[in-house]
Each structure stands twice: as C-alpha cells, then as structure tokens.
Amino acid sequence: MKVNVLAAGSRGDVQPMVALGVGMTRAGHEVTICAGDDFEPLVTGHGLRFVPAGLRIEELIGSELGVAWLGHSSSNPFLELRALKRFVRLSVEEYAGAFLPLAGSADLWLSGLLTLHAADALASVGGGRHVVAEFAPMRPAKLGASGLGPVLPGRSSWLNAVAGRTLLEVVGSVFSPPGDEVRRELGLAATGRRGVVEAIRRTPGLVAASPLVVPPAPDWRGKAEVTGYWFLDDTQAPPAGDPGLAGWVAGGERPAYVGFGSMSTREADRVSALVAEAARAARVRVVLHRGSAGLESLDDAWVRAAGDVPHGWLLPRMVGVVHHGGAGTTGATLRAGVPQAVVAHIGDQPYWGRRVWELGVAAQPIRRHELSVGWLTEVLRGFARGECASRAAAVGAQVRDEDGVGRAVELLSR
Structure with missing residues (x-):
C-alpha cells in the first residue's frame, strides 16, 4: 500500500507521523511524508521518502507573524485566534504547491488537522482512503475528559457536546484556507468552514494518545480510535550535540x-x-x-x-x-x-x-x-x-x- 502523509506543523506534529511511518514501513507499506523543509533529516534518517513543503517551520515560527501568534498574552483567546488565522494563511501557497503533485499517488492519505481539508480534496479527486491523525481530541463529546473545551470538565453533559460543536466551527473557519487553495487548483469549489467541519465528521480518525489520558467518547460512534502514543525509539540516544x-x-x-x-x-x-x-x-x-x-x-x-x-x-x-x-x-x-x-x-x-x-x-x-x-x-x-x-x-x-x-x-x- 502506498501511503502519503501530509505532516504540516512543528516537530510535535511531524515526529509522531515519522514514528507511524516507520511502523507502516516495517509492515510492508511504502510511506512518503510531506513536511516542512527542516524536517528532511528526521524523515529520511528513518528510511522514509520525503517531499519538502517549500518552507522552513523554524523560520516561520521565528517570523514576526509567528511571534505575534505564539508570543501574545495567553489571557486573550481572541487575539490568539486572530493571529492564528494570519499564520495559517501565510503558509497556504507553499503547502498547496507541495500537495498538488501528490494527487493520484496514494492508496491511503494520512493528514493532521491543518492538512485534513487538503487531503480530503486530494482523495476525492485522485482516489485513496483518507484517515486523520488526531494529536488532540477534536470531535464533540459529552464526556468532559474527552473534549478540548468542556463546560463541565468533570462530568458527562450535553453542554460539553454543544461546546465541542461550537469549537469545531471555529476550527473550520481557521483551517479552511490551505484546503480551499488545493480545491481551487484541482478545479473544485472552495467550501470554507463548512467543508472542514464536514470532512472532520465523515473522516475516520486515529487519536495518538493513551486511552488513560483521552478516554474514547461514546458519542464518537467508532469514528475515532484511541491507539496510544506514537513514539520514536529515542530512549537510549545520548545528546550527540552536547557531550557535556x-x-x-x-x-x-x-x-x-x-x-x-x-x-x-x-x-x-x-x-x-x-x-x-x-x-x-x-x-x-x-x-x-x-x-x-x-x-x-x-x-x-x-x-x-x-x-x-x-x-x-x-x-x-x-x-x-x-x-x-x-x-x-x-x-x-x-x-x-x-x-x-x-x-x-x-x-x-x-x-x-x-x-x-x-x-x-x-x-x-x-x-x-x-x-x-x-x-x-x-x-x-x-x-x-x-x-x-x-x-x-x-x-x-x-x-x-x-x-x-x-x-x-x-x-x-x-
């Protein structure tokens, strides 16, 4: 099986994908990972094929826009959201340009949240199944322990599910630009927030966390499986760049x-x-x-x-x-x-x-x-x-x- 992994984001978004890619390769599958250019050594060093996204994540994070997003006061979520939208739009053209040549080349597409909308479009046009890797539980849940922003964290309540649906709408509005750019290039109509939300609802997910930490929520109805963490084997590696x-x-x-x-x-x-x-x-x-x-x-x-x-x-x-x-x-x-x-x-x-x-x-x-x-x-x-x-x-x-x-x-x- 040919597997294309769209791994946008920082090391915390890419390294688990590499760990999974190593596991898929050992199972006999052919894995390609598209990620920020600075992750090429990490990807190829583990025997996986690499496609550069056309931008360096460390430079993007260190840019004025990146600092404005990551360096704002955590007391104001509205400022955070506004800065995040600008940050996502900054990377749209580069990511879309890297993803488009991959159309039609995979039996399985594995995306993260940022790339879910784009992978959904690529799978619909060029074929292949699509699964989303969830590094945090992003689906609405009554169970407070299984939702990102519950009203009643220690309980199971319909209020938590409502809060989860509201959060999903916000996520859709923030992360729609990369996918909409890919859709336009593929000759499809842009969908905006609605398309992202619908893609999340219909795409099966793997939650890369321990079920001790993220209990599977009954209202996910089997759409998302909590697998356990995806770790690289780095437990015996001494700090090569810092011998002291x-x-x-x-x-x-x-x-x-x-x-x-x-x-x-x-x-x-x-x-x-x-x-x-x-x-x-x-x-x-x-x-x-x-x-x-x-x-x-x-x-x-x-x-x-x-x-x-x-x-x-x-x-x-x-x-x-x-x-x-x-x-x-x-x-x-x-x-x-x-x-x-x-x-x-x-x-x-x-x-x-x-x-x-x-x-x-x-x-x-x-x-x-x-x-x-x-x-x-x-x-x-x-x-x-x-x-x-x-x-x-x-x-x-x-x-x-x-x-x-x-x-x-x-x-x-x-």
Whole structure:
C-alpha cells in the first residue's frame, strides 16, 4: 500500500507521523511524508521518502507573524485566534504547491488537522482512503475528559457536546484556507468552514494518545480510535550535540526540566531570569531547553541551557518536567513516569494540562501570563519532595505497555 502523509506543523506534529511511518514501513507499506523543509533529516534518517513543503517551520515560527501568534498574552483567546488565522494563511501557497503533485499517488492519505481539508480534496479527486491523525481530541463529546473545551470538565453533559460543536466551527473557519487553495487548483469549489467541519465528521480518525489520558467518547460512534502514543525509539540516544550534558545531569541531585518547545516569545531574557531565580530559591538544578524562545542559562550553578535533546533519553533522568503542554511533550513525560507541570500557551495545551492534573501526575496547570517566580519555585520544591511521583511512575508503566504505533498500523492495514 502506498501511503502519503501530509505532516504540516512543528516537530510535535511531524515526529509522531515519522514514528507511524516507520511502523507502516516495517509492515510492508511504502510511506512518503510531506513536511516542512527542516524536517528532511528526521524523515529520511528513518528510511522514509520525503517531499519538502517549500518552507522552513523554524523560520516561520521565528517570523514576526509567528511571534505575534505564539508570543501574545495567553489571557486573550481572541487575539490568539486572530493571529492564528494570519499564520495559517501565510503558509497556504507553499503547502498547496507541495500537495498538488501528490494527487493520484496514494492508496491511503494520512493528514493532521491543518492538512485534513487538503487531503480530503486530494482523495476525492485522485482516489485513496483518507484517515486523520488526531494529536488532540477534536470531535464533540459529552464526556468532559474527552473534549478540548468542556463546560463541565468533570462530568458527562450535553453542554460539553454543544461546546465541542461550537469549537469545531471555529476550527473550520481557521483551517479552511490551505484546503480551499488545493480545491481551487484541482478545479473544485472552495467550501470554507463548512467543508472542514464536514470532512472532520465523515473522516475516520486515529487519536495518538493513551486511552488513560483521552478516554474514547461514546458519542464518537467508532469514528475515532484511541491507539496510544506514537513514539520514536529515542530512549537510549545520548545528546550527540552536547557531550557535556550527560555529565552535568549525573553530577548531582536529579535536576528538573523546564522548556516550552516551539513556543516563541519576545521576553526570552525575562523568562530565563525567572527560571534561574526559581531554581536558586528552590535549590533544584534545572535543564533549561532553549527552544524557539531562545532561552539561555543565566546561572551556571543551578541552570544549564540545552538545545534539542531526545526526550526519551532526557526526561526519565529528571525529577520533574515543566513544559508548555504540547501533545508530544505531555506524552513523552507520561512515558518517562515523572511528575509534570504545564504552563499552557495556546490551542490544545490547556486540555493536556488539565488532563495530567486530573490524572494526579501533575501540578495544577496555569496559563503563560500567570507564570511567576513564586509558582515555579513551589513546583520545583514539589518535585524535590516527590509530589505526584508514585502516581506518575504507575501511569508511566501503563503508557510504556501500550503499543500505539502497532495498534495504528493494525487499523490502517485492515
């Protein structure tokens, strides 16, 4: 079977697709991944065919428009939504130009949320089945634990389903431009929000998360299967680009990790200083991930800055993890079996922060504009005291027992 994967987005959107692609290849299928140009080494390094999207995601995130979206105050969702719409429109032409030559070349199309509308059009014109990879549950659900923005998070209620349907309409309005551009190029009429919503409703989905975290909702009616996380095998990989990090990590009490992934900011110096002050106050060493924000170590004794390091190697060596609540980092921390705390920035991140707190493996989450020295100091002290540690270890063991890639491959191969 020929499989085309349309993997738009940052590393958290691409790496799980690579993990699934490796599993599909081992099952005898031919996999091609279309993603941002900066992900070519990740894709080809795992033996998969790569098609460049024509843009570099790191440059896009670091652009003025990217910072305006990712760097705004998390207290204003309307500003976030407006900036996200501009950000999506900026990438329309590049992604559409990369997708169009793939028409008619796949037996199976695997899309994410950003590329769902485009993949739906390509499958309708050139043939092939279409399945959407859901890195967060995007379908309406009565069950509060299974919905991104429930009114009553701890209950099952029709109000949660109504909120989910409203959110779906918003998602459709934001993510319709790339698909509409592909439709126009294919000679089809643009559909806007309505087309995205209908594509979500009729397209089967694979939710790449543990059912412990995202319980399958009865009102999905079998349209979405929760498979378990799609992890790459990076648990034994030392940090090749930072030979001194392993020694620093092992050279004292277990450190904590603080990092916000691809979330950029205009306040890198302030955030870096905040982390250093909290580490000193808590007397907990910190590995600070530079990420797209460009955070830096401002305290040699307590904080050590690091670039990209395989989560499977690093996180199990931490006493706890403070992060932005991205689906990938949340899943990797769960697998590591260590406590966590979420500083949610955008999108689905408040959902993941809420769920790990409800599971008893994390501190109560906050939004980015609430981040303070006092809050981070208390979180680090909690890690050092072992708060949530036994529960995190138990959940980690269950997550490691799941075979998300294997389950997804089984479902896709049927």
